[in-house]
Amino acid sequence: MSKKVVVLGGGIIGLATAWHCIKRGHEVTLLDRRQKVRDGCSFGNAGMLVPSHFIPLAAPGMIKLGMKWLWSRESPFAIRPRLSWSLIDWLWKFQRACNQQHVEQNSPLLRDLNLAGRAAFLELETELAGEFNLVQKGLVMLCATEEGMHEEAEVAAVSNSLGVPASVMNPQELAELDPGIEMDVVGGVHFPLDCHLSPNLLMSSLEEKLQRRGVEFVWETECGGFRTQQNEIQCITSSTGEISGDEYVICGGAWSNQLADDLGISLPLQAGKGYSLTLETPRQQPTVCSILKEARVAVTPMGNSLRFGGTMEIVGHDESISPSRLRGIVRSIPEYFPALKQDDFQDCQPWVGLRPCSPDGLPYVGRTSKYRNLLMATGHGMMGISLSMITGKLIAEAIEDEPSSIDGIERILPDRFAN
Helix, strand or coil: CCCEEEEECCCHHHHHHHHHHHHCCCEEEEECCCCCCCCCCCCCCCCEECCCCCCCCCCCCHHHHHHHHHCCCCCCEEECCCCCHHHHHHHHHHHHHCCHHHHHHHHHHHHHHHHHHHHHHHHHHHHCCCCCCCECCCEEEEECCHHHHHHHHHHHHHHHHCCCCCEEECHHHHHHHCCCCCCCCCEEEEECCCEECCHHHHHHHHHHHHHHCCCEEECCCCEEEEEEECCEEEEEEECCEEECCCEEEECCHHHHHHHHHHCCCCCCCEEEEEEEEEECCCCCCCCCEEEECCCCEEEEEECCEEEEEEEEEECCCCCCCCHHHHHHHHHHHHHHCCCCCHHHHCCCCCEEEEEEECCCCCCEEEECCCCCCEEEEECEHHHHHHHHHHHHHHHHHHHCCCCCCCCCHHHHCCCCCCC
16 A cells, blocks of 8 residues: 655665655655755765675774774764763763674674665666666775784684675785775785765765656755654644655654654764765776775775765764864875875865764664654664665565564664663
8 A cells, every 4th residue: 555655864864765665656755954955974975885894883892992092183083072961871872782792693684784785786776777886896994004904804704604705815916906006005805795886976866766756855844843643643844834644754864863852762873973085086096995994994986086984073963074083084095005195185175974873883774662653764874875775675664564674673673772
């Protein structure tokens, strides 16, 4: 039976949700507080599909590493101290999740989600006729130190045991894999199933196809609240009037917890600020995307340009640009790619975006228990692009009350932190 689905949020998760709902014959209205021409978290990211990312952000050693980085203004991680109960609560839950049991329990789930996400993108590529430059050459974790190489070799062993292929490579093998760029590393790990794409092209292509298929886009519209009756949402009150539907899906990214608060739902979430810089004409151009292990910088070729992204700043909804964080990214790049110079980035316009981060490193996907017609899709952290299409599919399955196509879906339900 066709339903009217109201999607709150026009980022990649909202578009993916609309895509899967419209394909199943539902009527979709999508609201976003921003203009149609926007530059949010779904646009300036590294554009990676990452089956290699099966270890949740909340993992052993993260607290110690975070404390080490906390005092450096150029480090890839920062938390701005502030009087905020939600931040204190998030940090407490994050600390509790940073254990080996959590990793072992949820690594297979993240593996399955990312592999299913990859498969969904391969299907999408056939439908969109290659409009978002999907490249299937894998990802390389590049290591500048022996310690980093040892850590990544251990990850590779676990990856292979989980059925996600990974190959430890020396510098010569890395040069053969990607001869287009000079590397100064002790080695790396190649994950051949990982892919990369161009986020801007993906977003524009999806928007155009959704509009053609009848999705109603309502831009520059703030959600003012919800009118409810017992355990059901009746309508959304907005700056342009009331909008009603049969099902409501919150895909508001780093602002999703504010919408949840309006409904009396606790959704632990913090905005994790990230930056990117894009060289339009790099001196050398790799063909394989990579992550600079020690620097925590992602490197993605996008057509003729080359994008570098990094940092995780827990600073609330502050979208200002920190020059010191940008310096940290730029200074690290020649340490791995000596042909690239710091001066190359002099005229680069920095991009900043806020990632929605849950305290256990798992997304929030599925129905809520408080309202029978409310679903949530947020909290994907740094895996928003990678998990977008499978998230949309899972939401569409839940709307039709189908069994989930992913085992363990109960571990990513939005009510998991409910008191």
